[in-house]
Amino acid sequence: MPEVEMVDATDVVLKVENLKKFFPVRKGVFSRVRSFLHAVDDVSFEIKRGEVLALVGESGCGKTTTGKTLVRLHSPTDGKITFLNRDVTHLRSAVDRKWFHGKSQMIFQDPFESLNPRKTIFDIVSEPMNIQSEGSLKYREEKTMEILKRVGISPPNAFLWRYPHELSGGQRQRVAIARALVMNPEFVVADEPTSMLDVSIRTQVMKLMMNLISDMHMSFLYITHDLAVARYMSDYISVMYLGKMVEYGETEEVIQNPLHPYTKALISAVPVPDPEFKRKSIQIKGGIGKAIDPLPRCRFYDRCPFAMDVCAKEEPSLVDVDDGHKVACFLYDKKEE
Amino acid sequence: MKPILEVKNLKMYYNTRSGYVKAADDVSFVLNEGEAMGLVGESGCGKTTTSMAIMRLLAENAEIISGHIYFKGKDLLKLSEEEMNKVRWAGISMIFQAAMNSLNPVYRVGDQIIEAIVTHEPNVTFEEARERVASLYKLVGLDPKRMDNYPHEYSGGMKQRAVIAMSLSCNPDIIIADEPTTALDVIVQDMILKEMSRIQKKLNMSMIYISHDIAVIAEVAEKIGIMYAGKLVELSDSVTIFKKPAHPYTVGLMSSFPSIKGEKKELVTIPGEPPNLLNAPDSCRFAPRCPFATKECWEKEPPYEEIEPNHFLACFHPQNLRKQVSEYARG
Numbered sequence: 001m002p003e004v005e006m007v008d009a010t011d012v013v014l015k016v017e018n019l020k021k022f023f024p025v026r027k028g029v030f031s032r033v034r035s036f037l038h039a040v041d042d043v044s045f046e047i048k049r050g051e052v053l054a055l056v057g058e059s060g061c062g063k064t065t066t067g068k069t070l071v072r073l074h075s076p077t078d079g080k081i082t083f084l085n086r087d088v089t090h091l092r093s094a095v096d097r098k099w100f101h102g103k104s105q106m107i108f109q110d111p112f113e114s115l116n117p118r119k120t121i122f123d124i125v126s127e128p129m130n131i132q133s134e135g136s137l138k139y140r141e142e143k144t145m146e147i148l149k150r151v152g153i154s155p156p157n158a159f160l161w162r163y164p165h166e167l168s169g170g171q172r173q174r175v176a177i178a179r180a181l182v183m184n185p186e187f188v189v190a191d192e193p194t195s196m197l198d199v200s201i202r203t204q205v206m207k208l209m210m211n212l213i214s215d216m217h218m219s220f221l222y223i224t225h226d227l228a229v230a231r232y233m234s235d236y237i238s239v240m241y242l243g244k245m246v247e248y249g250e251t252e253e254v255i256q257n258p259l260h261p262y263t264k265a266l267i268s269a270v271p272v273p274d275p276e277f278k279r280k281s282i283q284i285k286g287g288i289g290k291a292i293d294p295l296p297r298c299r300f301y302d303r304c305p306f307a308m309d310v311c312a313k314e315e316p317s318l319v320d321v322d323d324g325h326k327v328a329c330f331l332y333d334k335k336e337e
Numbered sequence: 338m339k340p341i342l343e344v345k346n347l348k349m350y351y352n353t354r355s356g357y358v359k360a361a362d363d364v365s366f367v368l369n370e371g372e373a374m375g376l377v378g379e380s381g382c383g384k385t386t387t388s389m390a391i392m393r394l395l396a397e398n399a400e401i402i403s404g405h406i407y408f409k410g411k412d413l414l415k416l417s418e419e420e421m422n423k424v425r426w427a428g429i430s431m432i433f434q435a436a437m438n439s440l441n442p443v444y445r446v447g448d449q450i451i452e453a454i455v456t457h458e459p460n461v462t463f464e465e466a467r468e469r470v471a472s473l474y475k476l477v478g479l480d481p482k483r484m485d486n487y488p489h490e491y492s493g494g495m496k497q498r499a500v501i502a503m504s505l506s507c508n509p510d511i512i513i514a515d516e517p518t519t520a521l522d523v524i525v526q527d528m529i530l531k532e533m534s535r536i537q538k539k540l541n542m543s544m545i546y547i548s549h550d551i552a553v554i555a556e557v558a559e560k561i562g563i564m565y566a567g568k569l570v571e572l573s574d575s576v577t578i579f580k581k582p583a584h585p586y587t588v589g590l591m592s593s594f595p596s597i598k599g600e601k602k603e604l605v606t607i608p609g610e611p612p613n614l615l616n617a618p619d620s621c622r623f624a625p626r627c628p629f630a631t632k633e634c635w636e637k638e639p640p641y642e643e644i645e646p647n648h649f650l651a652c653f654h655p656q657n658l659r660k661q662v663s664e665y666a667r668g
Contacts (some may be wrong), residue, residue: 058522168610198379199549200607203593205605210602225522228552228595232604255597269527270597271552275575277598279556281527288522 007255011315012082013219014070014187019079021062021069025292032113038291039065041243042079044318047187052213052220054234056227058288062243063223070221072097084186102132105180108175109192111172112327115164121128121175122160128183147178152208169203174195174208181212189221206233227270231255232315235239236321239263242291242299249325259327306331338369341510342391343559347404348380349390356616357400362567363405367643367650368511373537373544375575377551377590379611383545383567385434388513392431393421409510425455430509431667432500434516440488440496447474447484450503454477457507473502480531494525501533505660511543518553524599530557532657555579563587566622567639573648583655585627621653629654 021040022035040062047053055063070081072091076271082088083100091097105128108114116122125147126140135143141160148156151174164172173193180188192211194202210233213220222233228249230237237254239247246261252253258264261284268281284303291299298304298311310330318328345365351358351551361383368374372588389395391406393413406413408428413421417424433439441449447470454466461469471481477498488496497517504512518526534557548554554561555564562572563584571584582588592605609626616644621627633653641651 027352036379058524172611197609199551199590200379200593201602201610203606204608206595208602226595227523228597231597231601232595252601267525267597269523270531271527271550271556272598273552273555273579273591273596274553275558275579285522287494287525327482 004109011049011085013049013084014221015080015082016111017044017069017080017082019043019066019081020070020077020210021065021074022077022328029215035199035293038243038294039075040069041291043240044079045089046246047221047243049186049221050214050217050220051236052234053224053236053238054222054224055238055240056224056230057240058225058266060242060288060290061240063240064101064191066240067106067191067221067223070187071104071189072100073136074302074314087220098132102183103130103185105183105185105189107173107176107180107188107190107193111169111176112196115172118165120161120169121153124175125179128179132183134139134183143182145177146177147182148189150180150212152204153178153179159246159260168201170205173197173205175297176207176324177209177212180214181218184216185218187219187221189223191223192225193222195224195226204231209233227255227267239266240295242288244299244328246300247325247331248318251327252316255326259321259325260300260330261304261306298328339369340370341370341409342368343405343407344387345392345405345407347387347390347406348402349386349395349404350400351396352398352400353615359567359616359617360399360432360614361390362617363641364564364569366562366569366572368543368545370510371538371541372560373534373558374545374560374562375546375548375554376564377548377554377564378564379549381566381611381614381667382564384564385515386567387564388431388515388547391423391513392425392429394431423457426453426509427507428509429511429513430504430507432504432512432514432517435520439500442488444487445485446496446499447490447493450499453503454506461511461635469506470502473497473505473600476505476536477502478528490533493521493528497521497525498532501529501536505536505540509542511545512537512588513545513547515547517546517551518546519550527551533557541554552596566612568622568651569649570623570651571649577648584623584652585629585648586623621651 020042021039022038025035025037027034051068054281055066057063057256065074069076076089088100093102111187122144125144129135129140129143145156148159153159153171153174182235189205194205197205224230237251238245241262247254247263258267265284274281286303296315297313298316301307301311308330316328316330317334319328319333320326347361347364349361349641351360378384401414408424413424440446449470450470451466454461470484474481474484479495479498490661518529521529546554546558558575561575561578562569565586571587578587579591582591589605589607593607595604607626619638620636621639622632624634639651639653641649642656644650
């Protein structure tokens with residue numbers, strides 16, 4: 001069915017509607033499933049061509065699960081994923097799977113673990129072409145050299161037959177990026193791609209990704225816990241808390257004018273590299289829990305300094321407050337009425 | 338201010354089959370009483386090695402080639418192992434990297450801290466030690482009732498707090514915190530850093546914070562040392578380091594960090610990668626990555642000197658560098 005790929009430059013590449021991913025929690029003598037961990041619960045958003053969406057939140061908030069579900073390393077429990085105007089929620093046929101996985105890729109956090117130590121750089125980078133049975137061996141070699149050069153591994157022919165252990169952390173992450181981009185994907189999920197790298201290497205890799213995104217016109221989902229990095233990398237930010245999307249908006253708008261109490265606390269907790277700047281942080285109680293069979297109420301209720309009665313009874317939904325700036329909080333919901 | 342710890346020309350090399358790895362090379366600094374100092378650098382720059390040398394917790398192949406570490410006037414490198422045992426924990430204690438994994442999973446958290454107290458102070462009874470742990474728990478913001486829990490019953494932030502309580506257990510003069518918040522989430526990190534800063538001021542202790550994150554160091558340290566490839570390249574008070582950095586590496590590091598406050602600036606990248614410290618040459622180790630390197634930098638090692646009061650620098654071009662550096666940082 002490759003004919004339906006006719007999309008123009010401004011079109012939505014990925015559309016996610018009410019995505020849910022629950023994991024069964026087994027307990028008891030016979031390991032019966034007693035409850036579910038709501039890792040991703042009713043998340044909706046879309047990414048346009050060439051757009052970078054940053055997914056931020058603390059560990060355990062469901063950002064990685066969301067990313068993995070979108071490239072279908074997990075199958076969703078419920079909801080709908082539309083990719084290039086085609087429903088890819090289930091991907092039942094092998095043809096569909098091959099088509100989808102050729103166009104969506106993932107970059108993992110740890111380049112020391114995501115590259116097979118027994119394969120050469122050529123094997124690693126050309127594997128997607130292998131699986132997609134694209135071109136001859138010669139073509140693959142040329143393509144691999146080209147992409148390695150683009151990610152700053154030069155001269156590429158000196159690296160082609162080396163193994164990952166011969167490379168530094170920064171070089172490995174470049175190879176992982178090359179592997180993800182060799183098929184010219186439409187959509188890439190990058191899961192904390194710079195958090196394992198050293199400071200001076202991190203900036204290099206961030207800049208490289210930014211250049212590649214604008215050159216190759218990809219749509220990017222950038223998963224990070226670091227709001228300062230998200231600010232530099234993304235056009236839009238979405239904040240997750242215990243499986244829920246609590247805030248969404250243009251990056252500068254969310255950073256400068258956060259609405260949700262959780263986003264406010266999160267932004268106020270980020271250390272500022274300026275010894276003269278006196279930061280005031282918003283104190284919130286307790287720590288992040290686990291969304292195992294959560295009650296139908298706001299998940300931030302226990303920790304929220306502004307919690308009201310209504311927050312304990314109902315779940316707030318994500319509403320547009322100001323020109324695309326969306327927030328899931330009753331503090332803002334009321335004003336609308 | 339009285340100096341409490343003085344590290345002088347410390348050279349600590351690892352002896353490997355292929356030669357010496359110069360992990361800490363000619364490191365000198367002074368830590369005053371009640372002062373919080375930060376050591377910043379990338380992995381492998383020698384910041385952990387330096388702190389391990391201070392504690393004399395060295396790997397078998399580590400060799401202290403030369404140098405002195407004076408703690409309250411005594412040279413720690415000359416003490417016997419037995420005497421050193423008395424300094425550890427009671428004089429200088431340490432919060433290790435990934436402290437949350439440094440608790441023994443099969444013992445109750447409280448008992449582990451009690452053990453540290455009883456071992457170092459034999460005349461303290463179990464009950465007294467227990468009481469002390471309870472008050473330490475309150476100091477770090479933990480509920481003393483949780484003393485009888487096991488580590489797996491604690492969250493990451495709570496484990497970190499327990500480890501801080503443990504480091505305080507024998508009333509040390511200095512605490513060395515090696516990446517104390519690296520594994521924690523931002524909100525928890527913020528709470529822990531505040532807590533540590535508060536305790537440090539309250540007890541008037543000296544602290545050495547070790548981190549790769551300059552933003553974290555900026556929040557807690559009054560004095561900052563920048564390490565690169567085994568060398569201390571710049572040392573000054575935190576405002577000077579951030580506002581008037583003199584070493585090109587410091588400048589690069591400062592401007593390669595994204596910030597959440599202020600204008601969104603273009604990030605500067607430092608080209609290349611840190612060098613291999615195996616048989617490191619006697620030239621400026623930053624020269625291969627430095628945009629201002631001259632012939633001199635490739636031939637000799639720049640001396641580590643005081644260029645202004647309390648501002649130490651190891652670079653050949655401090656005078657004319659400032660202007661160039663600010664231009665470089667801008668574009």
